[in-house]
Amino acid sequence: MTNKRIRRDSFLSVADLTAAIEDFLAAWNTSPKPFIWTATVDSILAKLAKCRQTLEQIQPGCTVPKTRKRKSS
Numbered sequence: 001m002t003n004k005r006i007r008r009d010s011f012l013s014v015a016d017l018t019a020a021i022e023d024f025l026a027a028w029n030t031s032p033k034p035f036i037w038t039a040t041v042d043s044i045l046a047k048l049a050k051c052r053q054t055l056e057q058i059q060p061g062c063t064v065p066k067t068r069k070r071k072s073s
Contacts, residue, residue, distance in 0.1 A: 005020060
């Protein structure tokens with residue numbers, strides 16, 4: 001059972017898919033590998049700044065926080 005099977009195989013029923021996922025998880029959990037975060041906060045913030053800059057070039061003002069209108073009494 002591999003990750004590719006879950007993504008690429010076709011299943012005739014939800015029960016078949018569920019069984020395949022459970023088989024995959026059982027196999028994965030026999031020797032799990034921990035997730036190690038490799039990105040730094042600075043690199044993430046730099047990417048966000050670049051994304052905002054690109055969005056502003058496409059649609060100026062789209063990344064400006066929107067204010068809520070107050071209901072009049």
